[in-house]
Amino acid sequence: MDCENKVATRESYGKALEKLGENNENIVVLDADLSTATKTEIFAKRFPDRFINVGIAEQNMMGIAAGLSTFGKIPYVSTFAVFAAGRAYEQIRNSIAYPKLNVKICATHAGITVGEDGATHQMLEDIGLMRGLPNMTVMSTSDDAQTRWAVEEISKINGPVYLRLCRMKTPKIYNEKETEKFEIGKGIQIGKGTDASIIATGVTVAESLKAKEILKEQGINVRVIDIHTIKPIDKDLIIKCAKETKRIITVEDHNIIGGLGTAVSDVLSEEYPVKVEKMGLPDVFGRSGKAEELMRYFKIDSTAIVNKFI
Amino acid sequence: MKVTNIEALEKIATEVRIGIIEEVYNAKSGHPGGSLSIADILTVLYFNQMNIDEKKPNDPNRDRLVLSKGHASPALYSVLARKGYFDKELLQTFRKIGSNLQGHPDMNKVPGVDMTTGSLGQGLSASVGMAIASKMNKAGCKIYCILGDGEIEEGQIWEACMAASKNNLDNLCVILDNNNLQIDGEVEKVGGLNNITEKFLSFGFNVLNINGHDINSIIDVFTTAKQTKGKPTIIIAKTIKGKGVSFMENKADWHGKAPNEEEYNLAIEELNKSLLKE
Structure with a gap:
């Protein structure tokens, strides 16, 4: 893990x-007046004819994307997660997910790691909302290489995708070569420890890896599972971990209701019932502060994970 | 094949109305009022105006119709069946379990349905996306979108209007079914919509006002709309909710209610009489 050259997803x-x-002229990109923050401005400058800024009108943006997709375009739609999954939820549901249209919703600024903007802008329910929609593939990537892989990979799926991205800069976990083996719907196991499985997604994967190293020094051997695809979730890997390790701990920058912890619990309660320890926002809204401070405050950082073993 | 004879189009519109009543009666649910009000407009679009071929419902260069007021599905299904997209017998299955004719139109289940709709306020945004895509692809498609007047109380409609105007979508033709009634009563009283024409003018639309039941005017207005360059058009069609079945006309009560057997017989009898007159 490279903690020196951090990159935000x-x-x-x-x-x-x-x-x-x-490489693909059918790609069109839509944004709602946040292109400098979501980074779609890079595409906009390069391909102005394939970039549509709809202004501050997220509901309309989802509908326009739906219409574009019926003509064979592959729209990538971006805004902050709270305005994508939240404000435009019902547009995503009825105009995109139900008709199974080929729209990629790439929502940035998810979770408390938005930081100083505070609770109104910290989306903590999006995984729950999006995984509840039939036809929707839900992804949440953990680092630079994995995100770049995912952005290309989802263009090959014919159907709606929700990709959860973050503002906070995070360490590089993977190199380009490693991403060649990645598959949508397949989790990534890092380490073979049997004392516990730390199942994480997005920004909490790097925190879990930090915790793994600290615990190792104390003689506790854990493995980290990076769940980049929350739906369809890698059932086999989760069941295997439950069988092979003594504990299952999930950690996410999301409400503990509806997110990764719930998705893991859904699998285990049906297939191999074990206790699942869920780390995440304990059904509360976020608050202002620096991203790192907030991760500590809400106990989803490496220290909080290590403390689970004391 | 294009139908140009006015009496022939009027006859088709009446047949479409009979189909609507049959559907809603058999389903024992559905929305007859707002379906009857758009029967003439839909008839002109599908039989006289749109560049479509019922044998090639997925032709990428076809014109599109988005029925944003998706609850008027009985009218759309009736027109599509009459046009030959699917067997007319299927209309009997409307809203029933196992049928593809869902309560609101599903583009993946019914040939000829260009967009899944039903949740009010969303169809215009999809139409804007289609119109932009057609321009990007230089496909030359016209995109038609039918809105209810109650529906334009949804804020998303005005977001979409802004986008249509900004992108100079002269290939987009919106039709407002201005029957002046919504579920809870008169449109002005329920939502407070005043000066619809001025609203659309200020959003940069070419605004055309017509009687939505006069076949001649409907044909003329679409011709005028096609000649407009650089901006989207909205046709404000003055219509009568329940048009063609006298006891349903101008009654909000018939927004979402099926006729009983007696009412059904009366309605069919009246429509059959109009058919003979034509």
Whole structure:
């Protein structure tokens, strides 16, 4: 893990979009007056004829994307997660998910790691909302290389996708070569420890890896599972971990209701019932502060994970 | 094949109305009022105006119709069946379990349905997306979108209007079914919509006002709309909710109610009489 050269997944998204636009002329990008923050501005500058800024009108943006897709376009739609999954939820439901249209909703600024903007802008329910929609593939990527891989990979699926991205800069976990083996719907196991499985997604994967190293020094061997696809979730891997390790801990920058912890619990309660320890926002809204401070405050950082073992 | 004879179009519109009543009666639910009010407009679009071929419902270069007021599905299904997209017998299955004719139109279930709709306020945005895509692809498609007047109380409609105007979508033709009634009563009283024409003018639309039941005017207005360059058009069609079945006309009560057997017989009898007159 490279903690020196951190990159925010929104940044990786912006760059990957430009590359995707070079190779596929059906890619169109939509934004709602946030292109400098979501990083779609990179695509916009390069391909102005394939970029549509709808202004501050997220509901309309989802509908326009739906219409574009019926003509064979592959729209990548971006805004902050709270305005995508939240404000335009019913447009996503009825105009995109139900008709199974080929729209990629790439929502940045998810979770408390938005930081200083505070609770109104910290989306903590999006995974729950999006995974509840039939036809929707739900992804949440953890680093630069994985995000760039995902942005391209989802263009190959014919159907709606929700990709959750973050503002906070996070360490590089994977190199380009490793992403060649990635598959949508398949989790990534890092380490073979049997004392516990730390199942994480997005920004909490790097925190879990930090915790893994600290715990190792104390003689506790854990494995980390990076769930980049929350739906369809990798049932086999989760069941395997439950069988092979003593504990299952989930950790996410999301409400503990409806998110990764719930998705993991859904699998285990039916297939291999074990206790699931859920780390995340305990059904509360966020607040202002620096991203790192907030992760500590809400106990989803490496220290909080390590403390689970004391 | 294009139908140009006015009496022939009027006859088709009446047949479409009979189909609507049959559907709603058999389903024992559905929305007859707002379906009857758009029967003439839909008839002109599908039989006289749109560049479509019922044998090629997925032709990428076809014109599109988005029925944003998706609850008027009985009218759309009736027109599509009459046009030959699917067997007329299927209309009997409307809203029933196992049928593809869902309460609100589903583009993946019914040939000829260009967009899944039903949740009010969303169809115009999809139409804007289609119109932009057609321009990007240089496909030359016309996109028609039918809105209810109550429906334009939804804020998303005005977001979409802004986008249509900004993108100079002269290939977009919106039709407002201005029957002046919504579920809870008169449109002005329920939602407070005043000066519809001025509202659309200020959003940069070419605004045309017509009688939505006069076949001649409907044909003329679409011709005028096609000649407009650089901006989207909205046709404000003055219509009568329940048009063609006298006891349903201008009654909000018939927005979402099926006729009983007696009412059904009366309605069919009246429509059959009009058919003979034509």
